[in-house]
Amino acid sequence: MLRLRNVSRHIGGIRAVDDVSLDIPPGRITGLIGPNGAGKTTIVNLITGMMPLTAGSIHLGGTDITRAPAHRICRAGLARTFQNMRLMADETVIDNVMIGFHRHDRCALPAALLNLPSARRMTATLRRRAAAMIAEFGMERFAGFPAGGLSYGHQRRVEIMRALASDPAFLLLDEPIAGMNDVEADALAAIFRRLAAEGRGILLIEHDMRFVASLCDHVHVLDGGRLIAGGRPAEVLRDPAVIAAYLGG
Amino acid sequence: MGQWIIAYTPLVDLFLLHLGFAYAQYIVLRAGVFSLATAGLAGIGAYTAGVLAVKLGAHPALGVAAATLAGSGAALVLSLPLARLRGVYQAIATVAFVQIVYSVNLWAEPVTGGAMGLNNIPRTAGTGVLAVAALGTLYLVWAMERTRLGRAFNAIRQDEAMAATLGVDIVRHQALAFALSGAIAGLFGALEAYHAYALDPGQFAFPFLIAILSYVILGGRNSVAGPLIGTAILIILPELARPLAENRMLIYGVMLILVINFLPRGIADSLILAWRARRLARPEPAAGEP
């Protein structure tokens, strides 16, 4: 369970995130929706250690990750994608995915410095695993391409592969289908369902209500930094407060 | 042939020494640290070796080892505060470091010879030794690139936040890059001392810093071939014609402006990217289309 308790983030006088408590269970897809500027991405940044909390706590399983640095949080089993994709544009798809394996990229320092056989084996293993994952996502054709030259949808997939490479227990997806067409989005939805079935907990941040409703068991609604509703998608979408936030927001 | 070698030995030696310094600078930039400390680290190495040789009559091997350790130790200590700073601030802090090393060298006259410098250092490093050191450095940099270290450095340099969320410990990797840079700078500083008979503090001040930086900027700072190409061009260029030698600093200045504006990746990196783009030559609708 990924557990947020009374999490707040105040910037100057603005309460970007205000007293948010949220449970993200394993094996499920949890939705987080809300109008622009509601603080959705800020929550992801807070969870992944990219900015400090003003108040509150975050626990991953039994570990307190409230103040842990970002790389520790990753090693504790948490991965994310970025809303504004952050790929290494000049590097190939396979190299981009390989950096995602960093958590498993282990070899002794002298071996790494001198590229001794153990380090070479490690590189070869990771390259194979990256290639396998790229094939699984149907992108073999692009493995040797610079990531920056790919279409939007393909870049999003590379980001998801990179996040998955660390084999996270929890995955935070920040608008993963933005800029995709329906066919691409459906393909991703199938992948997300499979990841959840494998036991991973997913937090899905989306604008697209239909997409969220079709995937999530539970949806939380954020407005002005506060949670205003939560429950089954169908109920939440009928909630007058939610409708007001969307229409008014 | 024999005469050719004799005539060009000083140039080859200069090239090999500066190649080492260029890689020391390259490694930190590669790991996303905007450090200009290489000059100071080289100075520490050179003076460690020089003082050991002149004042204590130590064996050159001991001097080289001590200089390498001193360089990496100083770099490691320096990396702690630098980890808390960003871009411009790192640059300023490291320039300050270079100035501190310079002022201390000037002041500590009984040990370092002050403004007069150190003289009568036994000359023990010939072309062979320099070549071995340069090749060793080249191998290290080339090898490292292909392992987890190179992959992590790449990620850090391009996007720190992204690298951290992928589990890369930025502080540790940058400290490692720094220590390596210091070790290489210290080593070649020592070789400089054992090669040149004499040292003076001004040698490792601002002009040195600029020369080393220029090699890496011109050659390219993301591929192993970069510093090699940059150093070769800037060392050989002044030898081609007298006016080029007389206007060395002017040429460096113009070159820095032109390269950073029009070929910001440097020669090697630009060639590699162009080559890769040609090889792919865009099959089908693949790239670009939504």
Next chain:
Amino acid sequence: MLAQQLLNGFVVGGVYALFALGFTLVFGIQRVLNLAHGAIFMSGAFIAYYTVAAGGPLWLGLALAVIGSGLISVLVEIVCFRRLRRSGDEEFGGIISSIGASLVIMTIAQRISDTQVLRFPFETFPVIIWRFWGLRVSALQLFMLALALALVVVLGWFIYRTAFGRQVRAVTQNERAAMLMGINPVRIHMQTFFLSGALAGAAGVLVGLAFSSIRYTMGEPFLMYGFVIIILGGLGSIPGALLASFLFGMGQTMLTAYMPSAISGLNEAFIFAALFLLLLFRPHGLMGREAAGALRGRR
């Protein structure tokens, strides 16, 4: 004695202020350090010297230096920064590019002066010394202080009281928003660089007069002290740089006057070690609002 040192330090601080205000102004608006600022400062001293050497009066030399250094600074902006600003790589690229410009300007000055140290002819500025309350004040010192303060006031008026200043501050805060408001950032950048260079040029003339040694390398120590000052004041902060200039001028004078001679050779080392500590513990300086040097998240 102490009062005398403080007075001397205050005068030097005024010159530092002229140098540092332009330095920090450019950082504030561009988020970039112009490392050619020291060379531009030096060019002011050169222009004034050669004007006087050719028989011109000092006031003309000063005026030409202010205008000339301003124009050189604009040239640096066009050649070194404009393209990089468009490509978005100004932080790293700008430093490299302006180091390049610095080398070019310094080499030209070296050529012109044949690597010699130049001196204004004796009595270019009348040597008059007043004494009161046990203090010695020269006319030159008063002139330096008066000019520095006058230019600082003019700068302050420009930045805080004119349309130009409002535009500068708008661009400083958010270039894109400023463009939407119809401000032409290219013009603002050029004007800022001109102001910055003109102030540095004036500082160059004053230093040339006071220390009577004009050399193509004279900008280097000022660039280093400039770092200390603008960091102490908070990068980009004009009042901060002003305060820091006087503090630094007086502190440095005291250091020189009272440091035991055995370690006075380490004064420079102390200054830069202090800069190092400052960067570590108070990277936003005395008056900087943003912690631009601060931590990257909570790594």
